[in-house]
Amino acid sequence: MELEFNKRLKKNKKKHPVRNIILIILALLIVGGASALYVNHRGYSAKNPDDMSLTEVKVSSSDSISQVGKKLQKKGLIRNERYLTRYAKRYGAKSIKSGTYLFSPVQSIDNVYEELAQGPEETPVLDSGYTYIDGNKTAAQTAGTMADAANVSKTDLLKAYSDKDLIKEMKEKYPKLFLNAKSDLTLYDLVMPGIYKLKDEKSADALVRDLIKRTNKEMKDYYPELKSNGIPVSTAVLLAENGGKTEFDRRLAFIKKIASYAQQLKKDYGILPSISIAQAIHESNWDDSALSSKYNNFYGVKTDDTTTGKSVVLETQEVENGVTVTKKARFAVYASYKDSMKAHAKTLVNGNTWNANQFKDVIAATNYKDAAQALYDDSYATDPNYPAAIIRIIQNWNLVQYDK
Template sequence: MESRKARHQHEIKAAEAINASQHKSKYKTQSQTDNHDGGGPRKKKRGPKRRLIGLLVILVIVIGGVFLGKNLLDNKNAALDPENTTFKTIKIETGSTPAQMGQILEDKKIIKSGHSFYKYAMSQGAEKLQAGTYQLSPSQTVELIFSQMAAGPGASPKLPKGYVLISVGQTSGQVAQNIANEVKGVSPQSMMKAFDDKALIAKMDKKYPDLLRGVETSKTNEAKLLDYVYPQAFDLSQVKTADDVVEKLLTVSNTTMTPYYKTLKENNIQTPNIMALLATSGKGEFERRLAFVKKIAPYAQKLAKKYDILASISIAQAAHESNWDNSKLSSKYNNFYGVKTQDETPGKSVVLTTTEYVDGKAETQKARFAIYDSWQDSMKEHAETIVNGNTWNPTQFKDVLAAKNYKQAAKALYDNHYATDVNYTKLLTNVIETWNMQQYDK
């Protein structure tokens, strides 16, 4: 099928050819008349009627082209931003109408027009749409988003042909296989080899030093370069080799991460540590958590000098136990560490639902928790508890105090029965390393 431009040029040329043919015939008749009269040939003058018809033809063509172009540009069902292949977590509440769903998607900057989404949904069967939490991208068309939401929240994101989605939690083997499924001539084995290729690591480190900062000292033993790939969709329709794939992944990831490099450098945070949070919770949550660390770190260091408890441990426990100051107990009652109490004095305690681990299994229970006048009071009492133990065992946390580093201290907290979660040590260590909290122990 001819392009719009080619088709219009053809129409103009056809109109000109018709005019030329008519002009030649008329000119010949006129010349014969002129020669018969004894005079030389005279220049043919175009009649006003023919000139008007020609102008009208051109005008119709131009107006049609403009109208067609406008329709293409104003296609409300096209992707909002084909180049933005990052995903956002979008929650569609139960009971939402198709119109409300469309408005949510427009407000979250996923689609161009909520009304167009509604019209498309009505034409395809709006009753198929399901409430739930979805991972959606501005690079998806309305058609793809509708298809995904019709399949339900458990369905994988629908992508254009040639695109590969790298998600949080995927193993290197899964990523390699998904790429091989989409890129002809690339095998899972060649992808795994490229992710760990030393020459390619050196080349990419030189090309994207901010993205790959610390790659040579990374402790990852498998698929090292994959750690620096931002979880999002990638257009791999034009790549041919495994090395090309890796370079494409890092090029796009570098663009996505560029706005964060200054902050990460200032806080000595490695890019792999923060990518999953950014991909799942966004910039706002990243900034909120970093602000929380920076707010309480100076006081944690002050307590470390007085009570000899590592500042990184105080900060990490506060962040983990309070869900980054996002729990009701923390944000409303200044209780960072989930401290319980028997004091029933009004204003001194509150009964809330909590999760406890019994024999390694999570159970929901009711418990009475302490209320503090300030978050500083909460941190101070936590430090005093580690130092003084409790009424039945004043040396209960002696191993925590004896620890020389955050890893030893995190393990001692579980061994000394501070927490009942079998994964507590790992969770605490991950929080410290992700946010480089160990820097506050110096």
């Protein structure tokens, strides 16, 4: 029987060679298609579902979807730019909005594409299972999201942040986290902004313990510099979604660069170094503005000089009648940052052409809080929030140490 079956099989192979070849080809196509489907699925999925770090990516109005994909690939956020390009072609290209985005390796290609379409002002688009905590939001604003994700009470979570016994417990377990801390510090001030993969917790206290544990782990590289410069940990925490350690080091280096000259200006003109430094930080956005980085103008000093070539016309934002408006203005150009700082000190001391005592209250102030308020009262700044911004910078970076 078996011998007869084999004979018939050989006979069929000889009798239908074309059909057999077609069947083989179809089988190969099915296997190949399945393989291609697997590769595409893997390419569209998150590059690393466990890497919840955030990376800034700047997208310009002239960038194509392919160019954006190359930026993301270069920063290690997606596997290959072609997956983003294919996705856009397959589901219909949307208008990409320019700006600075936050992306993470936990985002799939569809997450990335949706975020590019919605714009940089929104929060990162994430799959379910991930929770994003915005560092610009208060404890009350994020409590609902975190409580739902961890399956705990929102009310209990808000209480846990300020619970004295829990604060004491965390302080004993992670003493370095509390170095240079403000007296009104809450545990929410030590919660790292960013992406979390929260699990069900037994209680709100247990959730907070896990949050603080993560902060301590991520802050270890910061501790030496925070301690030596008297800077609170909460300052570094705020930078978690804005450049992290790299940005922290850059900002600290900027302070170190101008601090000694600010102290010299105090001897020569009586300006508090903390004010000189904080204003330079605020006006130049940490030396990240074109006016400061290209033209050494740290304080947004304007000029009417159009003949010497020591000026440039740029756009600026000002507050008029409580409304922020964008204008073009002519700004001074300096040969060095020291020239800019000296000009700023002279302006405060000598006033302007119509009032030599314009900034007398700034000069007379003996502490940074009074000096910061005087900058607004004496009309150096038009924004009513300016004093608070200057004070916050001084306190966050312990700039008062340079006043001593």
